[in-house]
Amino acid sequence: MTLLTLGYNNQITYSSKELLEISEEISNRFAPAHYPLTPIKKVRLLTTPNTSFSTHLSTLKLNQDEILSISTTISASFKPTLTNKVSKLTLLPLDPFHAYAYWQLTRSLSQRIDKNKALILRVYWQENEQISIDDTKFWFDIEINPLLSMHKIQLPIDGTGYSARLGQHLTPSFFTAFVESKHIYVPHDKTKPIIIQRTATRKTYTPTVYDPVQTHTIILDNHPALHLNDFTSALNQDSDDKKTFFNHLAPSQRFFEHFTHLLKKHHTIPAFIPTHTTLDSQQSGYIKTKTESGQGR
Amino acid sequence: MAKGFLNILLHAHLPYVRHPEHSHFFEENWLFEAITECYIPLLTMLDRLQTDNIRYRLTLSLSPTLISMLQDELLQSRYLAHLNKLIELSSKEIQRTQQQPEYRHLAEWYHQFFEQTLTRYSQLYQGDLLTAFKKHHIQGRLELITCAATHGFLPLLNINDAAIRTQINVGVQTFTDVFGFTPTGFWLPECGYYPGLEHFLNEAGIRYFFADTHSITHASALVKNSIYAPISCPNGVAVFARDPDSSQQVWSAHEGYPGDFDYREYYSDIGFELESDYLAPYLLEDTTRINTGIKYHRITSKEGAKAIYCPTTALAKAQLHAADFIAKKHQQINQLHPLMPTPPMIVAPFDAELFGHWWFEGPHWLEHVLRLASATPELLSTQTGSDYLAYNFAINQATPSASTWGEDGYYSYWMNDSNDWIYPYLHQASTQLEQFVQQLAGLTVSPIQERALNQALRSLLLAQSSDWPFIIKSGTTTEYATKRLTDHLARFNYLYDSVRKGKIDERYLTALEIMDNIFPHINFRDYQTSPINHDINRGNAYQ
Structure with missing residues (x-):
């Protein structure tokens, strides 16, 4: 019984135990700042640790061996596994220039993947959530080993937002996105004021x-x-x-400056395109880019 | 009013380590060592300051896992057994060092230290350290605040609101149940902030929190007073940022005070220096060498033999370092004061376990910092976050930048090549529970289903602890951290599966309740995305 569950009724009578409970609860919840000092709880110092236990919720009493056996059985039988009932792509900000992406694809979707083609993680610069992912003008692609389910992404600029899609080029000019992430925001680089x-x-x-x-x-x-x-x-x-x-x-x-720099440095073609991009739509400007190496799992 | 304020915060936290399924468990020593070397010395220091009527203000954050362990009867009784063994070992050491006067003197010193610790713990505090801390809060010197339920690293749990809301609310509720009042301030685990977190803090009744330096220097809007005044998030929750200078003076491995050659060397422990046969009763399973807490040497130098430790010299050095720290704070305040419309506040947060455990003389240093600060109240006054807000100074409004106090200042210590694998599992379990709680809205559950679901939430919270990815990254007890994480996820899976299939084995459930007996008043229905409303949770029975 707590105060919160009590309605006012002067016909109610209380036992001494109930009155004590109410008294303690009032003291506990409504005492002024400088209330009298009372111990938080009566501590019973045991000289010998217990070897058999029960909880106040159960009449069962279990000894150490039984508890250990149950613990071992559960750990062996219910090891963490990832389900693939729903396809999803999760993007997590890590620091101003990195994010993590991990994904799970349903069995049916996995069957649609062309095993001979790389998975593509397309990362969109999406300054804020109000901008639709399809209206962003800058993106870059990262080739993913189809056996992996996680990748650390290097981001070109700090203090802005990103989102991503995972898909494949089922034909050279079509990027088919299987799954899309939520928008994330990476912080500004603390080593340099803007x-x-x-x-x-x-x-x-x-x-x-x-x-x-x-x-x-x-x-x-x-x-x-x-x-x-x-x-x-x-x-x-x-x-x-x-x-x-x-x-x-x-x-x-x-963003533009960054990719121009990449272009000069790596002699590769930057992957930003100032065009409208849509899920499952044809991309006339798909250009393969160099990606960071050795970052993925 | 003083020209400037010094806000010292100690964050006391240990992961929930309690193994009733074993008679002895090595990792429980983390708590026992912290009680002996840190928490009781800190209380002893606070008691001395009270006796001497020193006026000071200090903030102590007690994590909900630590609060729960300090209250636990099993751990209390095991701590007494641990302490008695230390007393026994130090007695043996007095005998062994008969022919070495310097070592014998130190052995006697340790023996006395452990005896006094036992007396304070069992007689003065009656095993109840929380009441002892509360006493100093009531007397107006110490401000007690808390932290997230299991010290979950909130920025990387932020895939659903339920995870964040529950970590914060259960933390605040645990603190309130124990101390009888709601905390005003909040320590974010690992100082980990992301924009938006303040909404959940506000919902829990929190008025201020702490963040790292760049949370303010890189906030969303103009910040006039840099880090020397709090800023207000758009929803009114205030944030105080860490002063890097103060941290450097204490934390730095190279320049910080704890590295001084006169201080006790943590890594010179007789557990690794004496013969195994002699030490056997005090080692792990009689064979594996561990720290005993008896350390005879001082840091001396980086290379070469270590000289013997002299407590008197070390304590004198701690006083010297306290004077240096206060002098530098005076200097900082004298520089800042003319430039600011309000008294500058220097925020110096530290892990409480640094004081006494890693830096043995730390509590003595802190005591003298507080004594010296109280001697010049017109220049510098120790104040807490609540004290500052009570002045009602105008505060700049901005959204802080994402930050942590970890390596590089962001999230990489808690998510990297060594520990990134844990997040898909944590997120999946979190989503499963959140969706299940949604499905159960409006339905009643049987008492045993309720117990199983509450226990599933305990398992999930324990899996979410930031300590596991931290340990895995640091490479210390990685096997233990990995096992704890996977065990809690397995327990969650078992309970979730049991409720889903309608086959709950009460023996198994009871065993899990005994092992993970944290947060007795937890309610699985609170694990939801929208703010909590219990009125909708009654109706038809869940089958």
């Missing part, structure tokens, strides 16, 4: 063409006390003009 506004004489960049959609502004006054810690590293970044400039760009431009 914008530094200062009154000092150092040169600063002001975004002109692209508005800084993500306005993570940190004001640095000209006082050493506020330059402590993380701010120090922020100031040091000014030596790398290019990096600072990159950080001033809007996410879309940073």
Whole structure:
């Protein structure tokens, strides 16, 4: 019985035990901040540990050997297994530049997969949930070994959102998506402020063409006390003009810059396409990309 | 009012390790070592400060798993047995070191230390450390707060709301049941925050929480006072960010105080140094070497022989380091104060087990930090999160950035090549239970079905503990962590399957209730996506 289950009725009579319970409950729940000190519970210090046990919910009493035997049986018979009743793709943010994807496909869907073709994890830049995955303009593909069910993804820009689809190119020009993830958001890289506004004489960049959609502004006054810690590293970044400039760009431009950089570095073709993409629709611009190596399980 | 505030928080947590199915279990020593070296020394320190009428404020976060273990009669009785063996071993050491005066002196010192610990535990506190901590809360010096139910790493459990809501609500409820009041503050396990988490904290009545430095420096909007004032999430829950300087001074393996050459060397333990035959009764199954808690050497230097430990010198060094810490805080406050419209607050959170267990002299250091801080109240005052909010200063509003206090500041320590395999299983079990609870809405269940479902929720919560991926990554007791995780998932599977098939074996259920006897008032119906409404949970019987 608790106070919450009691309705007011002056015809109700209580036993002394019930009154004690109510009294304790009132003291426990409604005592003022400086209530009298009472022990939380009466502790019974046992000198010899018990070797047989029961719970207040059961009249059964079990000894150590019985409990151990039941524990062992359950552990052996009910080992964790993953069911595949529903196909799903889960995306988990890890840090500003990484996410994890894992997936489960139903038996019927697995049978539809062409074993001779790679699975494709298509990662979409989806700045926020309000933007439909089909309206995103940037994506990149990662080839997945069909035997794997998990992959660590390297992401091009921090402080923005992503989602993904898992599918296959059943014909060279068709990407068929089997399953789609929910939207996730990765944080900003803590080692670099997005914008530094200062009154000092150092040169600063002001975004002109692209508005800084993500306005993570940190004001640095000209006082050493506020330059402590993380701010120090922020100031040091000014030596790398290019990096600072990159950080001033809007996410879309940073995404673009990132892939241009990849293009130059790896002599491969970036996988962003400024076109509408839809589930199971024909993609005229599918381009295979180099992916990070050795990250998957 | 002081020019600045120092907010020291100790987070006390251990995973739920209790094995009634075994007569002895090595990993239960984690709790016993922490009681001897950390929790009782901290209480002793708080008692001394109270006797000397020192005015201070300190925050202590007690995790629900630790609260449950400290209350548990089986573990209490096993702790007494453990402590008596230490007293016996230290007596043997006094005999063995008869011809080595320096070592004999230390053996006597340890013997006295263990005897005093036993007296305090069994007589002064009567085995009830929680009441002892509560006493200091009531007297207005200590602010007690709590944490998620089983220390689940919330950012990676965030695939359904039920997992997050239950971790927070069960944690708060456990604390409230034991202490008789609702906590105002909350320690996020591993300091792990993701945007949106504050909604569940608000729902549970929490007014503030702690996060890492970059949660504020990279928040969603302009932050004028950097990390030296809390910010308010859009829903009004306040967040205090860790001061990296204070952490560096204490945590850093290279520059931090605990690495000083005069302090006790944790890794020089007679359990690994004396002959096995002599130590046999105190080793694991009489053969495997383990830490005993008797350590004769000081850190000395990185290389070469270790010099003998001198407690007097070490405690004097701790006082020196306390003075240095306070001087640096004064310096920080003097720099910050003219730049801020409100007194700056320096937030210094630490794992409680650092104090006494890893850094043996830590409680002594902390005692002197609090004493020194109280000596200059016009310059620096120790305050808690609640104290700060009570001033009603204007607070900037922004959404903090995702963060943890782990390696690299994000989630990679809890999800990487070594432990990523656990999440599909955890998420699957969570989804299964959430969907099943949805199906049961409006239906009544039999008492035994209710017991089985409540136990299934206990199993799931225990599997969700952040300690298992942490241990697997750190490579320490990985076999144990993996077994615990898979055992709890197996128990969940068994119970879920039993209820689904309508075949619940009460012997099996009782055995699971005995083994995982945490959270006695848990209600499986609370595992739901939308805020809890028990009115809809009554109706036709579930078949």
